[in-house]
Structure formats: C-alpha cells, structure tokens
Amino acid sequence: MPPERNRRRIPDATVSRLPVYLRILGEQADEGVDSISSERLAELAGVNAAKVRKDLSYLGSYGTRGVGYEVGYLVYQIRRELGLTHDWPVVIVGAGNLGQALAGYGGFGERGFPVAGVVDVDPAKVGTVLGGVRVRHIDELPQIVQTKRVNIGVVATPPHAAQDAAERLVAAGVTSILNFAPVVLAVPRAIEVRKVDLAVELQILSYHEQRKASLHAVPGAGAGAVSRPASA
Amino acid sequence: MPPERNRRRIPDATVSRLPVYLRILGEQADEGVDSISSERLAELAGVNAAKVRKDLSYLGSYGTRGVGYEVGYLVYQIRRELGLTHDWPVVIVGAGNLGQALAGYGGFGERGFPVAGVVDVDPAKVGTVLGGVRVRHIDELPQIVQTKRVNIGVVATPPHAAQDAAERLVAAGVTSILNFAPVVLAVPRAIEVRKVDLAVELQILSYHEQRKASLHAVPGAGAGAVSRPASA
DNA sequence: CGGGCTTTGTGAACGTGTGCACGAATGCCT
DNA sequence: AGGCATTCGTGCACACGTTCACAAAGCCCG
Structure with a gap:
C-alpha cells in the first residue's frame, strides 16, 4: 500500500522554468494585464503552450477554461511554491x-x-x-x-x-x-x-560554431525565417 | 536512400559535460597523470562511470580496454570536437x-x-x-x-x-x-x-530550501553520509 | 603462450521530459 | 436557454537521457 510518497513533487525541468514564468507574469501585471492564456505565456517564455499548461498543472488547477489564468493569483501561487514568500539571505x-x-x-x-x-x-x-x-x-x-x-x-x-x-x-x-x-x-x-x-557556456557555444563551420555547404540551412524566442 | 544525416551528432547533454571532462583532464595532465580510467574520471567529474564512457564513445573509440584513456590524446580529441583548436574572440x-x-x-x-x-x-x-x-x-x-x-x-x-x-x-x-x-x-x-x-538559479535553490523546510520530520533524511560530488 | 584480471564499448531496460490531440469546462452571444 | 467559440487539463506516444550489465579486447604474469 503506497499511500502517498511526498505531497507533490515537481519535476526539475518544471522547477527551472517557473522562475521564468514568474518574471514574465510580474512584467505583465505591471502592464495592467490581469488574465493570460497559456499560449500567450508560452510565446513570451519561448516554450510550447502545452508545456506551460503541464508545468502550471503541477501547482494545482489554477486556470479557468475558456479564459486563461489570473495573473495576480498565478504570481502568488508560483511564489509560494518556490518559497519566495519570504527573503532568503x-x-x-x-x-x-x-x-x-x-x-x-x-x-x-x-x-x-x-x-x-x-x-x-x-x-x-x-x-x-x-x-x-x-x-x-x-x-x-x-x-x-x-x-x-x-x-x-x-x-x-x-x-x-x-x-x-x-x-x-x-x-x-x-x-x-x-x-x-x-x-x-x-x-x-x-x-x-x-x-x-x-x-563551460562559452565552450558549448564554441562547439556549435565549430559545427556550423564544418557543415558549410548544407542545403536546408537557410538562416532566414522569422525571429523566434530561444530556449534556455 | 538515407545515407548519413550528419556525420556524428553529439547529444546536448554530452556536449555540456565535455568541457568539464576537459578541465579535469587538463589538471590531471599538469599533475603528471597520463592515463585515466572512466571510473576515476567519473569520480572527479561527479558523474556515473558508464556515462563517461558513453560520452567519450561519441568522439570515437579512444580508450584502451584493460587500461583506460590516454590523457593527452583525450584532451586533444575533446578540444578538437569542441572547436577549441583556435581562439574565438x-x-x-x-x-x-x-x-x-x-x-x-x-x-x-x-x-x-x-x-x-x-x-x-x-x-x-x-x-x-x-x-x-x-x-x-x-x-x-x-x-x-x-x-x-x-x-x-x-x-x-x-x-x-x-x-x-x-x-x-x-x-x-x-x-x-x-x-x-x-x-x-x-x-x-x-x-x-x-x-x-x-x-533563476537562486530561485531554484529557494524551492529546494522551502521543500526541506516543509518536510521537517522525515525519517530517512539523515544528512550524514560521506561527501560526494554534486551534479551540475 | 595461456589464463586471469582489468577496463572499455554498447545493447537493452528504465526513467524523465516533450508535444500532440482531444475531452471537459467555462464564458459569451443570440 | 441553448449553441458556439475558447482554453484548460491530461492521457498517450515518442524522443532523449541515464544506468545496468556483459561481451570483447587488451595487459600482465607465471
């Protein structure tokens, strides 16, 4: 009988994205936005909308179908989950x-x-x-x-x-x-x-540069396209 | 006919560890070590030995069974793969x-x-x-x-x-x-x-601190044990 | 020169993370 | 009140990453 290991474990990948959502939500709140859809938040965070919804679902069901998420409340919930309700010296x-x-x-x-x-x-x-x-x-x-x-x-x-x-x-x-x-x-x-x-970060970039350099004459590598948010 | 997509694609996770191996190997070389096993390198890098071997296997088969890896040669190969054979301003x-x-x-x-x-x-x-x-x-x-x-x-x-x-x-x-x-x-x-x-990094740490704080009276959480390398 | 010991390289199983697709819930409009 | 458009929450399949376990390959020693 496995009753319940630990309350609610949040996946590492999600934990590392919550601070990003939090910052964006804070900015939106400052701009007077008080409701936001997973799609819009995903766009601002440079990730997939389904990922946003799944991430937020680990906090509980704080969205309203057909509407979106209430910015202020979401900020509060994320802050609570991240332990940001008080200072950490x-x-x-x-x-x-x-x-x-x-x-x-x-x-x-x-x-x-x-x-x-x-x-x-x-x-x-x-x-x-x-x-x-x-x-x-x-x-x-x-x-x-x-x-x-x-x-x-x-x-x-x-x-x-x-x-x-x-x-x-x-x-x-x-x-x-x-x-x-x-x-x-x-x-x-x-x-x-x-x-x-x-x-380490610079060397990872170096790897990709080196890679681009050695794959010079590749066809479908048109560097044009529209701008798009980059992932972390 | 799919002949061969791209020469050898190295997984992202591996690319992010290669710089760590490289630094450690450099230090070992300075100390006069010229041969190293995956187990030892894993210990110094704070990862699993099998992971080290799999990571290095993406560069080619540069180890010698029963012996280990030749430090100098490995340094050379990793530097080459990371594009560190010349400066990147x-x-x-x-x-x-x-x-x-x-x-x-x-x-x-x-x-x-x-x-x-x-x-x-x-x-x-x-x-x-x-x-x-x-x-x-x-x-x-x-x-x-x-x-x-x-x-x-x-x-x-x-x-x-x-x-x-x-x-x-x-x-x-x-x-x-x-x-x-x-x-x-x-x-x-x-x-x-x-x-x-x-x-973001501090907030991730905050999450874990908050988590520890709320799980106060947990049994098997003896913080003793021997020191062990931490993962990135 | 053969047996035993060591260590690599990798197939396979497992776990984690991602993204699609769709049912369920909600608000709005007529 | 009913239908419709919208958006959430999540089951499922797939991709990626990690770890185990073991055969293959080499060295050493008697």
Missing part, C-alpha cells in the same frame, strides 16, 4: 572580481536574496566595503550564517579555494550552494549545489 | 557592473575567448578602459565584429536593453549569444543562445 565567499560584482549588483536584494555578508580569507580585503556591505574574515562565517539565518551560500573564489569555501559553508550550516568556481564541489548528499560556469 | 555589449567584471576577468582570454571589444550605448562610458580594452560606442559593433571575425556575442546589459543588444549583434553577423540579462531573447532560429540567470 545569502552569504558570499570571496571578495575578488566576481564577489565584488555580485555584492555590488543590486538585483540580489530586490529579488528577495539580500546579501547577509561577504567574507574572504585575505586580511587585506577584510574591512573594505562592497555594495554597502563590509567584507569580513572567513572565520566569522559561522557567526554570520547563524545570526542571519542564512541557508544559501555563494562560492565566488578562485578555483583552488572553492572546495575549502564549500566545506566551510556546509560546516557553518548552509544547505544550498551556488558555485561560480570552475570546479566540481564534493559536498554531502543533502546539500543542493548549482553551478554557473562561464567557460 | 567575443564582443561584450554593456559596460555596466557585469560587463566590467567580465572584461576584467582574465580567465576569458586564457581559455581561448579573448575579448575583442566592449561596447555600450552610453557616451559617458565610451572611452573608459576595462581590463585592457577601451569601451567603444555600440554603433561600432558591426566594424568590430567584422574586422576581428567575432562569432560570439555577450549580452551584459540591463533587461530592457537586452533585446536591442541581441538584434544588433545578429545584424552585425554574430551567430552565438551568451545572455546574462534576465530576458527571453527573440532571435532567428540559426542563432545559438545560452542563458545565464542568477535570479
């Missing part, structure tokens, strides 16, 4: 080039992820101010994480320091990590890690 | 916070993607120097793209300017775009677009 490890840019980038706090602190190993960087936050020494990490109730850590160190940074974050109590270092982090299973790697 | 649109960080980040050129230019619409930013490159006006984009043979463009503008930036890049002749703006770009089909969106 983040701590940034590494005050180098990237750490500075991240701390200085205002979009963090606006979107519900205020910077609770920036830390670095280098005593020369400690004390300098970045985007309104004073850089502290990495030894203060546990204190920051605990007093500010931080669950999400950002690794913005050079590659060789990334694993150590991750271990310190985990030891301090962080359970999710956003990793900008071009390194595969080894962490306990329970820790969620997401990676952002510039070099 | 990139042009950055947007000299704001992010554009500055990207231009200043040395890792670009080192990894075969030299910054051929940085452009901006704001005349106040034109002329300033970023990471050794003088910022030029966006009207000079076509000239930069053509004289420097640029195929890859980077969109590092605010959201509202991103679509325009993309259109200018395409008009100038760029065929691949790396988009940092939280916007779905509409471009011709032939243009390859990859997106890097901080907010």
Whole structure:
C-alpha cells in the first residue's frame, strides 16, 4: 500500500522554468494585464503552450477554461511554491572580481536574496566595503550564517579555494550552494549545489560554431525565417 | 536512400559535460597523470562511470580496454570536437557592473575567448578602459565584429536593453549569444543562445530550501553520509 | 603462450521530459 | 436557454537521457 510518497513533487525541468514564468507574469501585471492564456505565456517564455499548461498543472488547477489564468493569483501561487514568500539571505565567499560584482549588483536584494555578508580569507580585503556591505574574515562565517539565518551560500573564489569555501559553508550550516568556481564541489548528499560556469557556456557555444563551420555547404540551412524566442 | 544525416551528432547533454571532462583532464595532465580510467574520471567529474564512457564513445573509440584513456590524446580529441583548436574572440555589449567584471576577468582570454571589444550605448562610458580594452560606442559593433571575425556575442546589459543588444549583434553577423540579462531573447532560429540567470538559479535553490523546510520530520533524511560530488 | 584480471564499448531496460490531440469546462452571444 | 467559440487539463506516444550489465579486447604474469 503506497499511500502517498511526498505531497507533490515537481519535476526539475518544471522547477527551472517557473522562475521564468514568474518574471514574465510580474512584467505583465505591471502592464495592467490581469488574465493570460497559456499560449500567450508560452510565446513570451519561448516554450510550447502545452508545456506551460503541464508545468502550471503541477501547482494545482489554477486556470479557468475558456479564459486563461489570473495573473495576480498565478504570481502568488508560483511564489509560494518556490518559497519566495519570504527573503532568503545569502552569504558570499570571496571578495575578488566576481564577489565584488555580485555584492555590488543590486538585483540580489530586490529579488528577495539580500546579501547577509561577504567574507574572504585575505586580511587585506577584510574591512573594505562592497555594495554597502563590509567584507569580513572567513572565520566569522559561522557567526554570520547563524545570526542571519542564512541557508544559501555563494562560492565566488578562485578555483583552488572553492572546495575549502564549500566545506566551510556546509560546516557553518548552509544547505544550498551556488558555485561560480570552475570546479566540481564534493559536498554531502543533502546539500543542493548549482553551478554557473562561464567557460563551460562559452565552450558549448564554441562547439556549435565549430559545427556550423564544418557543415558549410548544407542545403536546408537557410538562416532566414522569422525571429523566434530561444530556449534556455 | 538515407545515407548519413550528419556525420556524428553529439547529444546536448554530452556536449555540456565535455568541457568539464576537459578541465579535469587538463589538471590531471599538469599533475603528471597520463592515463585515466572512466571510473576515476567519473569520480572527479561527479558523474556515473558508464556515462563517461558513453560520452567519450561519441568522439570515437579512444580508450584502451584493460587500461583506460590516454590523457593527452583525450584532451586533444575533446578540444578538437569542441572547436577549441583556435581562439574565438567575443564582443561584450554593456559596460555596466557585469560587463566590467567580465572584461576584467582574465580567465576569458586564457581559455581561448579573448575579448575583442566592449561596447555600450552610453557616451559617458565610451572611452573608459576595462581590463585592457577601451569601451567603444555600440554603433561600432558591426566594424568590430567584422574586422576581428567575432562569432560570439555577450549580452551584459540591463533587461530592457537586452533585446536591442541581441538584434544588433545578429545584424552585425554574430551567430552565438551568451545572455546574462534576465530576458527571453527573440532571435532567428540559426542563432545559438545560452542563458545565464542568477535570479533563476537562486530561485531554484529557494524551492529546494522551502521543500526541506516543509518536510521537517522525515525519517530517512539523515544528512550524514560521506561527501560526494554534486551534479551540475 | 595461456589464463586471469582489468577496463572499455554498447545493447537493452528504465526513467524523465516533450508535444500532440482531444475531452471537459467555462464564458459569451443570440 | 441553448449553441458556439475558447482554453484548460491530461492521457498517450515518442524522443532523449541515464544506468545496468556483459561481451570483447587488451595487459600482465607465471
């Protein structure tokens, strides 16, 4: 008798699209739109309409047949599902080039992820101010994480320091990590890690360029056609 | 008579892992390792060994049974497949916070993607120097793209300017775009677009945090266990 | 030179994600 | 009130990706 594993598991692919829908819906709301069809939302998000409906169906049946979805209510439901009903403070490890840019980038706090602190190993960087936050020494990490109730850590160190940074974050109590270092982090299973790697992205583009270059004289490859949204 | 569609198409999932293997193999080579098994490489890359073998098999049969893969040769083959046998100059649109960080980040050129230019619409930013490159006006984009043979463009503008930036890049002749703006770009089909969106990544982490929080009293969720590499 | 050990390469099963197509529900118009 | 147009929700088939399991192929050693 399998009663019910876990309430409602949402597929990974869907979870990664919900933030996109959310942003678009927010923009539409700002423009005064209060009802939207799956077709229109799909067009704006650059995906298939059926996919939109299936994605949204995981949240529950919040649409009205023949009409569409009520924008405001949908925004509320997606925010609730993504856990965006309250702020998630983040701590940034590494005050180098990237750490500075991240701390200085205002979009963090606006979107519900205020910077609770920036830390670095280098005593020369400690004390300098970045985007309104004073850089502290990495030894203060546990204190920051605990007093500010931080669950999400950002690794913005050079590659060789990334694993150590991750271990310190985990030891301090962080359970999710956003990793900008071009390194595969080894962490306990329970820790969620997401990676952002510039070099990887560029190399994937390079692959496609190289591919186009070697397939020069192909017939049906007319690059004309109308513009169309690109997928992620 | 379907003779042979296209030489060897490599699955997207594999293409996105090849850069990771490449980096690891490079590190191993630096450490003097000249032969590696799929199992070891899998461990370092945080994936399944069978996946490594299947991925590498798309490049050809470059392993030796009972022994493993010759590191140097494998590096060569992956680089060839990814089109990394020569440099791919990139042009950055947007000299704001992010554009500055990207231009200043040395890792670009080192990894075969030299910054051929940085452009901006704001005349106040034109002329300033970023990471050794003088910022030029966006009207000079076509000239930069053509004289420097640029195929890859980077969109590092605010959201509202991103679509325009993309259109200018395409008009100038760029065929691949790396988009940092939280916007779905509409471009011709032939243009390859990859997106890097901080907010999306953080919101995905938020989802998982929220999920953990609501599933508090679950039995088999012992967060102990040994460390293990995390997947991308 | 043959047996045993190791590791690759891949067929096959399984799981996840995508997209079509259509029934079901709803609003609008006459 | 009834019919019609619209749009959601979802079953189903297919494509893609992952993992297992094992035969084939090579090395080493006695």
